[in-house]
Amino acid sequence: MPLSATADTSKTVKLERYNSYLRKIHSTKVLNASSKVLFRATLLVALVLVLIFAINYPPLSDSRAAAAHHLHRRSFLSTGLFSSSSSSSSIGGAAWEKRVRQSSTAKRPHGLSVLVTGAAGFVGSHCSLALRKRGDGVLGFDNFNDYYDPSLKRARQELLEKQQVFIVEGDLNDGPLLRKLFDVVPFTHILHLAAQAGVRYAMKNPQSYIASNIAGFVNLLEVAKAANPQPAIVWASSSSVYGLNTENPFSEEHRTDQPASLYAATKKAGEEIAHTYNHIYGLSLTGLRFFTVYGPWGRPDMAYFFFTKDILHGKSIDIYRTQDNQEVARDFTYIDDIVKGCVGALDTAEKSTGSGGKKRGQAQLRVYNLGNTSPVPVGRLVSILEGLLGTKAKKHLIKMPRNGDVPYTHANVSLAYKDFGYKPTTDLAAGLRKFVKWYVGYYGIQPRVKKETSHAEDSA
Numbered sequence: 001m002p003l004s005a006t007a008d009t010s011k012t013v014k015l016e017r018y019n020s021y022l023r024k025i026h027s028t029k030v031l032n033a034s035s036k037v038l039f040r041a042t043l044l045v046a047l048v049l050v051l052i053f054a055i056n057y058p059p060l061s062d063s064r065a066a067a068a069h070h071l072h073r074r075s076f077l078s079t080g081l082f083s084s085s086s087s088s089s090s091i092g093g094a095a096w097e098k099r100v101r102q103s104s105t106a107k108r109p110h111g112l113s114v115l116v117t118g119a120a121g122f123v124g125s126h127c128s129l130a131l132r133k134r135g136d137g138v139l140g141f142d143n144f145n146d147y148y149d150p151s152l153k154r155a156r157q158e159l160l161e162k163q164q165v166f167i168v169e170g171d172l173n174d175g176p177l178l179r180k181l182f183d184v185v186p187f188t189h190i191l192h193l194a195a196q197a198g199v200r201y202a203m204k205n206p207q208s209y210i211a212s213n214i215a216g217f218v219n220l221l222e223v224a225k226a227a228n229p230q231p232a233i234v235w236a237s238s239s240s241v242y243g244l245n246t247e248n249p250f251s252e253e254h255r256t257d258q259p260a261s262l263y264a265a266t267k268k269a270g271e272e273i274a275h276t277y278n279h280i281y282g283l284s285l286t287g288l289r290f291f292t293v294y295g296p297w298g299r300p301d302m303a304y305f306f307f308t309k310d311i312l313h314g315k316s317i318d319i320y321r322t323q324d325n326q327e328v329a330r331d332f333t334y335i336d337d338i339v340k341g342c343v344g345a346l347d348t349a350e351k352s353t354g355s356g357g358k359k360r361g362q363a364q365l366r367v368y369n370l371g372n373t374s375p376v377p378v379g380r381l382v383s384i385l386e387g388l389l390g391t392k393a394k395k396h397l398i399k400m401p402r403n404g405d406v407p408y409t410h411a412n413v414s415l416a417y418k419d420f421g422y423k424p425t426t427d428l429a430a431g432l433r434k435f436v437k438w439y440v441g442y443y444g445i446q447p448r449v450k451k452e453t454s455h456a457e458d459s460a
């Protein structure tokens with residue numbers, strides 16, 4: 001190979017190496033530049049993500065901040081009742097807080113300030129009105145679920161609003177909302193009536209009983225125990241806790257460990273849960289075992305209510321009989337008597353002893369029967385309705401399906417009488433007369449109702 005050629009070749013090689021070196025540097029620069037852009041973009045995305053996260057999830061340690069944020073989001077997102085009025089009256093807003101305070105403030109010296117859960121319900125609406133009437137502060141709480149016709153609940157709400165009782169629309173399982181209520185108002189009492197009711201429906205929708213009667217109750221107790229001052233709590237248990245008990249009449253001393261339905265089991269669980277919160281946190285707790293409550297503004301899922309409807313529509317009704325072909329009987333209790341029992345229990349409830357989640361001493365723990373002390377067979381209930389409606393029922397006698405029912409209930413109420421003078425005064429015929437009068441008026445029915453439904457004693 002000629003020398004010059006060799007020299008040329010080595011020059012070319014060097015040149016190529018130099019060029020490749022330059023290309024390398026250039027590509028590295030390009031690479032560096034693009035990684036910088038990538039790095040900055042990543043940083044930006046991360047910042048945005050952190051910002052979004054911070055907005056959506058405030059620090060959990062600050063429960064009040066979390067509650068405020070949660071409420072802000074709810075009011076921002078909410079539709080219907082609250083958002084349709086004005087943004088300032090949405091949950092957590094200034095106008096909302098004002099309504100909550102006004103409704104909860106007693107109008108008489110030393111009046112109670114009561115949070116009534118289930119205030120749009122049957123017993124809840126009656127109790128709210130009674131408390132308001134004597135000058136207590138009442139704030140309602142209800143989720144307006146559709147277990148039965150929600151328009152009846154809305155009608156009850158209207159009735160309460162006319163008496164300046166405000167119902168906050170919310171669920172028992174909404175901790176931040178409940179905490180917010182206690183931040184705004186130092187309630188002296190809770191009358192806890194919100195629940196999944198109905199004995200037979202538990203076979204169709206068991207989870208709803210767990211969600212309301214157990215999880216919801218525990219959530220409410222958690223909020224109450226942490227409140228300062230802690231409220232005293234009166235709540236609705238049920239005659240169904242006696243289950244397969246055969247001793248008669250039912251006394252608070254009797255066995256309640258044989259529930260016949262999931263409904264009964266959740267109410268019994270409630271009584272045990274109440275014991276726990278009383279024991280650990282010093283909450284004052286009173287459970288009231290209601291016995292088949294009936295009356296005006298009642299629950300459409302109950303037999304007396306849908307029997308009335310079906311009789312008027314000429315539909316046949318099932319009348320249950322026991323497996324050994326005996327009549328089934330209930331200690332039907334009129335709503336006004338139950339209201340007196342609830343108010344008596346509230347008035348005699350001692351203060352909770354704890355504060356801010358700490359027990360400071362032994363607190364009151366009570367359970368009472370609230371019944372009528374006079375069981376009536378379902379067949380007799382139907383005869384009374386036939387008389388009041390002026391229509392014969394198409395009766396279909398069948399064996400009681402195995403769906404959680406018990407053959408009879410009968411209350412001994414001497415304990416409630418001793419402690420707060422509870423004494424039922426309305427028999428089934430008088431109570432049903434008031435119910436039928438309300439029913440035909442509310443549903444605008446023109447039945448062949450006998451004159452006695454407009455009896456002077458009617459005051460429903």
Ligand SMILES: O=C(O)[C@H]1O[C@H](OP(=O)(O)OP(=O)(O)OC[C@H]2O[C@@H](n3ccc(=O)[nH]c3=O)[C@H](O)[C@@H]2O)[C@H](O)[C@@H](O)[C@H]1O
Pocket residue numbers: 197198199237238239240290291292293301302303304318319320328329330378400405
């Ligand atoms: O005291 C309670 O703790 C419970 O009372 C109420 O339960 P119950 O006493 O079962 O009332 P309710 O359904 O009106 O049946 C009445 C009678 O009619 C019979 N019944 C019922 C339906 C039917 O089609 N035919 C029939 O004969 C039936 O066998 C029964 O003998 C509440 O609903 C419940 O929420 C809870 O509070």
